[in-house]
Amino acid sequence: MGDSYAIGIDFGGTKVLAGVVNTKTGELVATSKKKTKQASEQQQLLRKLTIVIEEAVEQAGINFDKIKSIGIGVAGMVDRERGILLSGVNIGASNLKIAEPLIDHYGIPVKLGNDVEVATLGEMHFGAGKKCNNLICVFVGTGIGSGIVHDGAIYHGQTGTAGEIGHTILFPDGRLCNCGGHGCLEAYASRMAIARQVVAGIKRGVDTSVAGEIDENKGLLRSRTLSQAVLDGDNLVTRSVIHAAKFLGVGLASVVNFYNPERIILGGGLVEEVGLYFDVAVEELQHRALPIPGAAINVKKAKLGDFAGIIGAAMLAQNSSDN
Secondary structure (H helix, E strand, C coil), X not given: CCCCEEXXXXXXXXXXXXXXXXXXXXXXXXXXXXXXXXXXXXXXXXXXXXXXXXXXXXXXXXXXXXXXXXXXXXXXXXXXXXXXXXXXXXCCEEEEEXXXXXXHHHCCCEEEEEHHHHHHHHHHHHCCCCCCCCEEEEEECXXXXXXXXXXXXXXXXCCCCCCCHHHCECCCCCCECCCCCECECHHHHCXXXXXXXXXXXHHCCCCCCCCCCXXXXXCECCHHHHHHHHHXXXXXXXXXXXXXXXXXXXXXXXXXXXXXXXXXXXXXXXXXXXXXXXXXXXXXXXXXXXXXXXXXXXXXXXXXXXXXXXXXXXXXXXXXXXX
């Protein structure tokens, strides 16, 4: 049998990125990208999806009849059965029918998943999760999300919201989290948490090389900036990174003790850029986990980087048919 192709789409708050993916090999054949705006009308958002789909296929140099399905990973809550984006705060859309109009337009299966789910699918099929049936993918950036693979399939949970590791609670009366709760892992271990700790140090008069790089009101600091600061020996940044990484290790140890997965995959910009963060988190995990599951756990960095989402999204229809 010949090659099989699908479209994978990463639909975010600032951009929509589409790619033609060989679903047998995971090869990303071609891509297309468009910027998105929160204020865009829903029909404009759908129009941008068709534009990037068709541009990606044109760039791939193949006929559209070779495209077997379309998969879309979106940052937000989704209804997988009906193909609807229920709430996408970063996208500025809610109750947006995505699958139905694309099915009507192209006449092929269209599947919808959230962004972490599809990135997990990508790693499971073609990345650091190959040949592993029980694993957790944890992605650390502005927030922290995770995907669960159980018996070789994505586990969604009773309400389809399984994997919210960033909102597991460390301290009931702890820091306020963006979710509105208190003491969540995300409030202590994310890139945003590191940035806020750096801001607190700056306000206390602590010197740091990143003072001119940080948005003190929003607490925004790029992973690459953090990486360079650590390499340059910036004491405030280094201490803040270690502090956050230890909390991630604590959270991961709880996952190991409770779920006993075969493998944990760590990804996202902070993990990719800041080696110290990964190393400290793994060390803390191994220190905190129960001896038997802790000794058996295998921790790897994600392999697919920025393209995990579109490669995984392209596998959504395939994954559905397999299960």
